[in-house]
Amino acid sequence: MPIRGIAYLLVRDGTPRVPYQRETNMAGKTLYDKLWDDHVVHTEDDGSCLIYIDRQLLHEVTSPQAFDGMRISGRKPWRVARNLAVADHNVPTSGRAQGIADPVSRLQVQTLENNCAEFGITEFDMADIRQGIVHVVGPEQGATLPGMTVVCGDSHTSTHGASAALAFGIGTSEVEHALATQTLVQKKAKNMLIKVNGKTGPGVTAKDIVLAIIGQIGTAGGTGYTIEFGGDAIRELSMEGRMTVCNMAIEAGARAGLIACDEKTIEFYRDRPYSPKGEDWNMAVRYWEKLHSDADAKFDKVIEFDAAAIKPQVSWGTSPEMVLPVDASIPDPTQEADPVKKQSIERALQYMGLQAGQKITDIKLDKVFIGSCTNSRIEDLRAAAAAIKGRKKAASVKQVLVVPGSGLIKQQAEAEGLDKIFIAADFEWREPGCSMCLAMNADRLEPGEHCASTSNRNFEGRQGYGGRTHLVSPAMAAAAAIAGHFVNVAEEA
Amino acid sequence: MQAFTTLTALVAPLDRANVDTDAIIPKQFLKSIRRAGFGPYLFDEWRYLDRGEPEMDCSNRPLNKDFVLNQPQYQSAQILLTRENFGCGSSREHAPWALEDYGFRAIIAPSFADIFFNNCFKNGILPIVLPAETVDRLFKELVDGYQLTIDLQAQTIATPSGETIGFSVDENRRYRLLNGLDDIALTLQHADKIKAYEAERAKRAPWLFREA
Ligand code: SF4
Numbered sequence: 001m002p003i004r005g006i007a008y009l010l011v012r013d014g015t016p017r018v019p020y021q022r023e024t025n026m027a028g029k030t031l032y033d034k035l036w037d038d039h040v041v042h043t044e045d046d047g048s049c050l051i052y053i054d055r056q057l058l059h060e061v062t063s064p065q066a067f068d069g070m071r072i073s074g075r076k077p078w079r080v081a082r083n084l085a086v087a088d089h090n091v092p093t094s095g096r097a098q099g100i101a102d103p104v105s106r107l108q109v110q111t112l113e114n115n116c117a118e119f120g121i122t123e124f125d126m127a128d129i130r131q132g133i134v135h136v137v138g139p140e141q142g143a144t145l146p147g148m149t150v151v152c153g154d155s156h157t158s159t160h161g162a163s164a165a166l167a168f169g170i171g172t173s174e175v176e177h178a179l180a181t182q183t184l185v186q187k188k189a190k191n192m193l194i195k196v197n198g199k200t201g202p203g204v205t206a207k208d209i210v211l212a213i214i215g216q217i218g219t220a221g222g223t224g225y226t227i228e229f230g231g232d233a234i235r236e237l238s239m240e241g242r243m244t245v246c247n248m249a250i251e252a253g254a255r256a257g258l259i260a261c262d263e264k265t266i267e268f269y270r271d272r273p274y275s276p277k278g279e280d281w282n283m284a285v286r287y288w289e290k291l292h293s294d295a296d297a298k299f300d301k302v303i304e305f306d307a308a309a310i311k312p313q314v315s316w317g318t319s320p321e322m323v324l325p326v327d328a329s330i331p332d333p334t335q336e337a338d339p340v341k342k343q344s345i346e347r348a349l350q351y352m353g354l355q356a357g358q359k360i361t362d363i364k365l366d367k368v369f370i371g372s373c374t375n376s377r378i379e380d381l382r383a384a385a386a387a388i389k390g391r392k393k394a395a396s397v398k399q400v401l402v403v404p405g406s407g408l409i410k411q412q413a414e415a416e417g418l419d420k421i422f423i424a425a426d427f428e429w430r431e432p433g434c435s436m437c438l439a440m441n442a443d444r445l446e447p448g449e450h451c452a453s454t455s456n457r458n459f460e461g462r463q464g465y466g467g468r469t470h471l472v473s474p475a476m477a478a479a480a481a482i483a484g485h486f487v488n489v490a491e492e493a
Numbered sequence: 494m495q496a497f498t499t500l501t502a503l504v505a506p507l508d509r510a511n512v513d514t515d516a517i518i519p520k521q522f523l524k525s526i527r528r529a530g531f532g533p534y535l536f537d538e539w540r541y542l543d544r545g546e547p548e549m550d551c552s553n554r555p556l557n558k559d560f561v562l563n564q565p566q567y568q569s570a571q572i573l574l575t576r577e578n579f580g581c582g583s584s585r586e587h588a589p590w591a592l593e594d595y596g597f598r599a600i601i602a603p604s605f606a607d608i609f610f611n612n613c614f615k616n617g618i619l620p621i622v623l624p625a626e627t628v629d630r631l632f633k634e635l636v637d638g639y640q641l642t643i644d645l646q647a648q649t650i651a652t653p654s655g656e657t658i659g660f661s662v663d664e665n666r667r668y669r670l671l672n673g674l675d676d677i678a679l680t681l682q683h684a685d686k687i688k689a690y691e692a693e694r695a696k697r698a699p700w701l702f703r704e705a
Contacts, residue, residue, distance in 0.1 A: 041690040042683050046664035050683060052690055054701055062585065064526035075677070078687070081704035090524065104524040104547055111526050147698070155584040155608060171586035171612035172528075173676065181680045183687055187663070189607075219511060220578040223607060253581070255607050276700035284700050319511055340510050340576060347509075438520050438583075459515045459582060465544045 028294030030191045031258050032226045035166040035291070039149050041183055051186045053178045054148035057134045058085035058121065060112040061440070062153030066176035067115040077119055078182035084143050085116050085123040088133045089440050093403050093430035096126060105441060119179075132406025132432040135159040135373040139243065140406055142272025146261045146288040151178055156373050156456065158249040162242035163268070164261035164291040166226075169250065189255065190224055190300040193293070195231035198307040203490035205383065206241030207375060207454065207473035209233060209305075210248040211313035215323040217303060222254030225301065228293060229259050233307035239268040240379040247374045248456050251320040260292035312489045314360050315458050315471040317348035322458070323471065324360060326488050332356035351460055352468050353448060361486050363470065364396065366449035368481040369463070370427075370474055371403030372437035375454035380474040381413045384454075385421040387478035387489070393426045394484030400427040401443060403435040427481065439464045452480040495617035496673030500598050501642040502571035505561055506635050512575060513582030514609060518591040520583075522547050531587055532594030536562065566637045573600045574631055579620075580609025589616040599643050601650075603628050614666045615676065619645060621660045645671055 029037070042050040063085070070076075077083060090105035100106040109126070116123035124131040130141065135156050138144035144160040150167035151157060153175040160167035174184055194217075196209055214221070227249050234245065242259045249257025259265075266285055269275045276284045293299075311325035322345075324331075333345040333356065349356065354363070370376070370384050381404060393400050402422050404410040410432055413419055419429045436443040437455040439462070445451050447466025454477050455462075458469035472480065479487050522534045524547055537545040540562060542555040556563045562570075573592070579602040580588060589612045592600070598618060603625040605613075613620045621643070623631075634652065642651040645667060650658040662670070669676065695702040 042686045044665050048663065048665045050680060050686070052687070052694070061523050065528045065586075068526075068528070073677070079704070102524075108524050108526055148701075153584060153586075155582070169584040169608055171584055171589075171608060171615065173586060173612065173615035177677050177680065180677050181684075181687065182691075183680060183683075185665070185676065185680065219581055220604060220606075223578070223604065253578070253606065276703075280700035280703070284698070287698065319513075344510060440520055440523065457515070457582060459513045461519055461538050462515055465538070 028296035028298065030293040030297040030299060031164060031228055031260055031291060032166065032189075032191050032256075033297070035147065035149070036188055038147070039166070048185055048187050050183045051149060053151050053182055053184055054082065055138070055144055055150045056083045056175070056178045057138055057144070057150070057152035057157070058083055058112070058175070059089055059134045059152070059154065060087045060108045061089045062172050063115065063175055064108065064111045065172045066153070066179060067119065069176040070119070070179060075180045077121070077179050080120050082182060083121045083179065084138070085112060085121050086131055086134050086137050087112050087126060089434045089438065091126055091431075091433040092441050093401070093433050093435045093443060096431055101442070129407040129411065132404070132409065133373045133376060133434055135247065136376060136405030136409065139163060139239070139268070140272070140408060142269055142275035145269060145275065145284070146265055146291050151184065155250045156247050158255065158257045159243050159247040159373055161246040161249065161257040162239060162259050163265055164258060164288065166256060166258070168255040189226045191298070192222060192225035192227045192254070193299040193302045194227055194229050194305065195302065196229065196233035196305045196307050197231045198233060199236070200233050200307045200310060201490060203312050203475065203492065204310050205473040205475060206237050206244040208310055208313045209307070210245045211315065211320070211323045211471060212310045213305065214248065214252045214320050215313065217252055219251060219319055219321045220253045222249065222252040225254050226256040226258060227252065227254040229257060230293075231304070231307070234259060235262065238379055239264055240377040243377065244374055248320070251456055261288045312473065312476055314476065314486050315469070316352065316354060316360060316363075317345070318351055318458055318460050319344070319348070320456065320458060320471060322348055326360050326476070326486055326490075328360055330354050330356055330358045330360070361488065363450060364485050365452050365480055366398050367445060367451040368397060368400040368477050369403070369436040369451055369453040369455065370477050371401065371405070371435050372455035373405065373434075374456045375474050376403060376405030376409065378409050378412050380454065381409070381418050382416070384474040384478040385418045387475045388421055388425045388482060391425060391482045393481045396484040397481050400481045401430055401436055402427050403430045404432050406432050425482070436463050438462060439467070452477045452486070494615070494673045494675065497598060497617055497619050497645050497670045499642065499644045499646070500571060501640055502598070503567065503569055504572045504574050504635060504639050504641055505567040505570035506632055507561055507573055507575040508632060510576040511578045511581055514580055514585050514588040515582055517580070517588040518585065519545065521545065523585060523587055528590055529594060531591035532596070535591040535595040536560070569596065571596055571598045572641055572643070573597050574628065574635065575600065575602045576628070577603045577625065579605050581606035584608045586612045586616070589613050589618050593618055601628065601631065614670055617670070617673065619643065619662070619670060621650070623658065623660060627658060
């Protein structure tokens with residue numbers, strides 16, 4: 001518990017913030033309590049529960065062994081229509097007409113198609129305009145709705161919590177379990193509230209908010225909790241921004257992130273293909289309107305942040321918690337008292353090829369990636385395009401990839417002329433998929449290359465063997481592509 | 494699934510915090526559509542000096558001699574001793590598959606990432622949480638040939654010095670692991686309850702049940 005009992009913290013940029021814990025004993029329910037209680041099928045003696053799963057999303061990487069298990073045991077899906085599949089991790093983002101060049105990737109994508117056909121599951125294949133990153137596609141289609149339990153064999157399933165759905169990533173055994181029984185055995189997590197009070201300053205986006213949170217509470221800060229994000233700065237965010245925040249709840253260690261349902265949520269779901277229609281819609285809205293924590297709800301832990309103190313963020317290390325405001329300098333391991341942390345910093349600096357004391361704005365970039373389930377929605381693409389301001393990418397930057405989250409987002413962006421802005425700046429405009437977020441397809445970093453990336457993980461080798469990832473917002477990524485190094489977008493904005 | 498009752502085995506120390514699942518099994522190996530055969534690629538980027546690719550023959554690859562699992566005294570280790578937040582990052586079950594395929598049956602750490610922790614139990618691996626001070630002490634005690642005896646029934650670990658350290662695993666998981674039971678079969682014993690839940694829920698939320 002890194003921050004338990006700490007009443008006051010000085011954060012690294014020197015701005016005081018006051019995270020505190022509050023113990024209350026009142027009777028109200030949190031949003032998480034409500035969603036949980038609504039889905040309990042059965043409770044075991046030891047407190048573990050059989051939870052009903054409303055929606056399962058499937059993709060090609062974590063499903064083949066689950067389908068195999070179904071076949072071996074002769075089981076059929078419990079409710080076939082509750083599953084929706086899309087290939088995203090391995091799909092190429094260019095030259096699709098030629099199919100997938102890598103035979104191993106091709107087999108995995110083909111296996112998903114075959115499995116979906118055999119079990120009768122709807123799949124959006126590569127040729128389908130609705131194809132895209134599974135966590136972008138779910139809300140876009142109205143396939144993941146407020147009040148649902150949503151699972152997927154992918155840790156960033158937490159994204160869907162932005163719609164007041166209880167959504168979390170699961171392993172392949174659980175994918176098979178959910179397919180076969182429409183339930184999962186789960187233990188209830190504890191309740192955490194992260195409140196971001198006040199208004200963010202210029203150039204500060206949802207991505208910066210969530211990176212700043214992780215920088216402070218650490219990658220294990222939310223372990224064992226479901227985190228509800230609240231406060232004015234969260235309410236202010238669009239649905240896209242809220243998805244960015246919940247997407248990275250897992251990077252703070254929490255399997256699920258949540259944001260209360262409000263008018264923005266309801267408006268977002270109006271007329272989506274899988275959204276309820278007619279009288280069902282009215283009934284659903286009446287239910288959705290209750291999807292918020294009661295005023296007297298009890299949280300096990302509350303942490304507050306001051307939105308105005310958050311600056312544009314850049315990660316410098318090999319864990320998302322190794323993140324700093326853009327105007328800061330790389331930390332010095334000799335200043336760290338904790339030996340485990342000291343060693344982590346040393347190792348990270350070595351891997352990243354950075355020096356203690358070096359300014360973040362002096363980090364030179366080789367590549368830039370704008371995409372992933374964190375930041376590939378229309379608002380993200382608009383923000384990236386706006387940061388270009390008629391300029392071109394720096395000559396020192398070898399490649400800038402812009403990868404929309406879905407075919408429909410790509411279409412929308414093209415209708416708005418964003419593709420032309422990117423292409424005029426010498427950015428590459430690609431087909432939807434996970435792409436360089438995890439480099440399972442052909443898009444990847446070479447050893448030693450520094451990349452400004454709008455994705456969510458900066459682990460060693462994540463974007464390619466030896467690659468060096470810096471997590472940032474779309475506006476920061478685009479501005480860095482133009483300058484060839486990080487720039488303070490708060491000053492530009 | 495392989496049952497876990499007692500285990501007396503060699504311990505390998507992996508002295509790093511926040512070991513993520515990308516490090517445990519790098520993503521290029523996730524392209525496999527099989528469940529077995531990940532052991533040779535466990536910790537691939539730390540274990541070998543070249544870049545691993547799926548289906549590669551690992552017998553002639555250049556080893557990173559400094560990496561703990563390549564040191565002769567830790568060959569055949571079945572217990573991994575490591576630091577906090579082990580298994581963070583991606584939810585890939587390939588991580589426990591690789592650990593299990595390599596031969597690990599138990600992992601001891603001050604804390605684990607939630608999804609990884611869950612996945613271990615589904616694959617016959619016992620993750621044991623001990624206080625950070627105790628883990629630190631085990632790291633210091635560890636000498637060549639250091640073995641621990643883990644008894645899941647009694648929830649104890651016996652050290653070579655004769656000390657007994659207690660740990661706890663929740664009842665349901667312990668029962669399933671002790672007996673190597675298939676989760677799906679156990680859940681399907683509650684099929685009536687699932688149907689009753691659906692009938693009741695369909696009244697509250699009919700829009701979810703309009704499917705063909
Ligand atoms: S975009 Fe990246 S984080 Fe998101 S689902 Fe794809 S690989 Fe995972």
